[in-house]
Amino acid sequence: MRMPLLTRTLLSLAFACIAALAPRAHAVGSEAGAISLTFGPSARGEAMGGLFVTEANDYAARWSNPGGLAFVERGVVGTMYTKLVPSLADDVYFMYGGWVVPTKNIGTVQLDLTYLSYGKSEATDETGQSQGTFTSYELSPAASLGFKFLPNLGIGVSVKYVRIDLAPANVLRDQLGAGSGSGSSWAFDLGALYRRSRFRLGAVVNNLGPDITFIDQEQSDPLPRSLRLGGMFDIVQSPVSQFRVGVEYERSLVRWERRPVYHVGGEFVYLNAFALRAGYLNDDEGAVRGIAAGFGFTWNRATFEYANVPQAADLDRVNRLALWLRY
Numbered sequence: 533m534r535m536p537l538l539t540r541t542l543l544s545l546a547f548a549c550i551a552a553l554a555p556r557a558h559a560v561g562s563e564a565g566a567i568s569l570t571f572g573p574s575a576r577g578e579a580m581g582g583l584f585v586t587e588a589n590d591y592a593a594r595w596s597n598p599g600g601l602a603f604v605e606r607g608v609v610g611t612m613y614t615k616l617v618p619s620l621a622d623d624v625y626f627m628y629g630g631w632v633v634p635t636k637n638i639g640t641v642q643l644d645l646t647y648l649s650y651g652k653s654e655a656t657d658e659t660g661q662s663q664g665t666f667t668s669y670e671l672s673p674a675a676s677l678g679f680k681f682l683p684n685l686g687i688g689v690s691v692k693y694v695r696i697d698l699a700p701a702n703v704l705r706d707q708l709g710a711g712s713g714s715g716s717s718w719a720f721d722l723g724a725l726y727r728r729s730r731f732r733l734g735a736v737v738n739n740l741g742p743d744i745t746f747i748d749q750e751q752s753d754p755l756p757r758s759l760r761l762g763g764m765f766d767i768v769q770s771p772v773s774q775f776r777v778g779v780e781y782e783r784s785l786v787r788w789e790r791r792p793v794y795h796v797g798g799e800f801v802y803l804n805a806f807a808l809r810a811g812y813l814n815d816d817e818g819a820v821r822g823i824a825a826g827f828g829f830t831w832n833r834a835t836f837e838y839a840n841v842p843q844a845a846d847l848d849r850v851n852r853l854a855l856w857l858r859y
Contacts, residue, residue, distance in 0.1 A: 564786050565744045565753030566694045566717070568648035568670035572596075573612045573628035575854035579826025579839035580797030581811020583778045585734030586764035588725060590835075591630040591856040594642040594676035597734045598688025599723035601632065601640040601678025608632040610835075610856020619848050623651035639679030642690075646672040650698070668698045668713075676721075684728050690721040694755075696744065717744040719755050730766035732778075735759075737785070757785035762795075774801040791817045797824070805830050809839070819844050826852070833858050 574592040577584040588600020591610025611629040615622065630644035650668035671694070678688030699713030719741030726733045737759055743752035764778035780795040797811020807828040814821050822842030829836050839852040 564756040565715070566670060566672070566696060566739070566755050568626065568646050568672060569692070569694060569719070569739050570756045570758075571626050571628075571646075571648070573626075573630070573646070573854075575612055575826060575837035575839040575852040576799075576807075576809065576828060578841050578852050579809035579811065579824055579828075579837070580778070580795075580799055581813045581824045582782075582793075582795035583762060583764065583780050583797045583811060585723070585736050585760050585762040585780060586725065586732040586778055588723075588734070591632065591854070592628065592644075593632055593640075594630070594644060594674065594678070594688065594690050594721075595628075597723040597725050597736050598642075598676045598678050598690045598721055599686040599725040599734065599736075601642055601676060601688050602680045602686025603725070603727060604632055604640045604678075605634055607634065607859045608856060609859070610854060612852060612854040614850055614852045616850060617847065618850065621651050623649055625649050639677055639688075642674075642676040642678075644674050644676075646670075646674070653699070655699070666700055670694065670696045678723075684726055686725045686727075688721075688723045688725075690723075691718070692720070693718050694744070696746075698746075713746065715744045715746040717742050717755060730769055732764045734762050734764075754786045759783045759785055772803060774804075775799070791815075793818070793820075813842070822849075 572578050572582060572584055573595050574584060574590060576590065577587055577596060584596035588596035589604055591608050593600050593604055609631045613627050615625045617624050627647045630642060632640060632642045634640045648670040652665050652667050654662055654665050672692050674690050674692035676688060676690035678686055681687045695716040697714045719739045721736060721738050723736040739755040739757045741755050743754050745752040760780060760782050762778060762780035764776055766774060766776045768775040777798040782793040784790045793813065793815040795811060795813045799807055799809045801807045809827065810823065810825045812823050820842060824839060824841045826837065826839035834857050837854040840849055841852065842849055
């Protein structure tokens with residue numbers, strides 16, 4: 533048996549979780565736990581409709597494709613922030629920070645941290661008496677390595693730990709008094725990126741690892757395991773301007789019969805200083821369809837990026853803000 537009768541606090545918490553889980557095209561993980569692992573932290577990729585696997589060259593390179601780290605030749609540090617349900621709650625948000633360090637001998641290393649806040653809730657007992665407040669969150673540090681297997685082929689691996697803390701043990705229990713509102717697991721990603729002239733092909737398998745358990749093994753949730761395949765072609769490539777278009781295919785490895793998610797998008801860059809991006813994503817089963825758009829501005833070594841992306845039909849669009857530095 534799962535949990536006793538939920539108090540209004542836990543109902544509110546469940547609502548906040550559902551609202552936060554729905555928002556994105558990465559609904560291929562909506563039947564799994566650790567949903568924070570599915571939010572794309574690259575504002576650039578989000579603005580192009582969710583194109584990631586071929587454009588792994590910034591502060592979120594390892595999330596986009598750990599194989600892309602092999603081609604990053606300068607250090608990068610950056611962060612991204614977004615509110616997930618701004619019309620409902622200010623304290624439900626997603627943050628990501630990444631640090632990329634090329635080395636001379638083993639390839640390129642990345643360290644990063646993912647944080648998803650479900651906000652603050654008030655705990656009450658069966659009589660409605662307040663038992664104080666608590667904060668619910670997901671936290672995931674990761675370490676990655678990418679190297680050139682061949683001159684045009686990069687291979688990479690990421691190892692991550694994820695902890696989910698929904699509620700203190702005395703607030704969330706099953707009817708036998710066992711378990712808690714916290715769980716943890718570990719996982720790894722495998723990625724490959726092939727680059728030749730104006731063309732790139734990428735593939736990533738995400739979140740391979742044991743299920744995450746809160747109460748007992750029978751009530752565990754799978755991690756949001758998925759497969760992503762994509763291609764990108766630079767139609768224009770000159771010192772003055774660049775124009776590229778790409779497609780990406782995303783498939784759940786948790787429930788194979790789930791319909792795949794399709795992404796298509798492009799980017800125009802002028803003088804390597806200003807970029808305009810747009811794309812379209814289609815997730816029929818997750819009810820997420822629409823146009824994404826954004827821009828980027830680079831001055832000296834610093835880059836600011838903005839993306840506006842669609843969510844499920846009953847939720848407002850959200851903004852992604854990113855700031856990163858190449859050194």
